[in-house]
Amino acid sequence: MQSSMIAPVMALVAWSLVIWVWMYVQRIPAMQKAGIKPQDARFPGSLNTLPDAARQAADNYNHLMEQPTIFYAAALAIQVAGHADALGVRLAWAYVIVRVLHSLLQISINLVPVRFLLFAVSTGVLAAMVVRELMRIF
Numbered sequence: 256m257q258s259s260m261i262a263p264v265m266a267l268v269a270w271s272l273v274i275w276v277w278m279y280v281q282r283i284p285a286m287q288k289a290g291i292k293p294q295d296a297r298f299p300g301s302l303n304t305l306p307d308a309a310r311q312a313a314d315n316y317n318h319l320m321e322q323p324t325i326f327y328a329a330a331l332a333i334q335v336a337g338h339a340d341a342l343g344v345r346l347a348w349a350y351v352i353v354r355v356l357h358s359l360l361q362i363s364i365n366l367v368p369v370r371f372l373l374f375a376v377s378t379g380v381l382a383a384m385v386v387r388e389l390m391r392i393f
Contacts, residue, residue: 258339260330263347267326270355271319277362278312285309307365315361319354322374326350326381333388346384353377 285305286296296302303310330347333339357373360366 258341258344260334260339260344260347263344263351264327264330266348267319267323267351267354270351270358271316271323274312274316274319274358274362278309278316281309281312308362311365312362315358318361319358322378322381323354326354326384329381329385329388333384336388336392338388338391343384343387346380346387350377350380350384353380 282302282305285308286293286302289304291302291305302313326347333343353373353376357370357377360370360373
């Protein structure tokens, strides 16, 4: 069985799209209720008056556009280099699972200490992926 980093990459891309939908499911009704027109949201911070649920979903979507971009680059580089092995794929899936847990926590109860712990764990997994690959290529 061939190891592939593509499935975990695509899973996190799909999850990001799920959060994008969730963000607008929360945001559009909240904006309507607050009487905020879409054009009024043209400046950063203009939606800071929305309820927590709408802000948490948007914040999480933004988080999925930050560190995971490094994951995508690393995973695809590992795949292209032909270095994807069972451990590497398990690490990639672990990263995805922890990021999904981070999302679920942030869009629900949003406990910052637990959220930070999940972020730290995902960073450690990502670092392990990168260090492993650096050791292989250098």
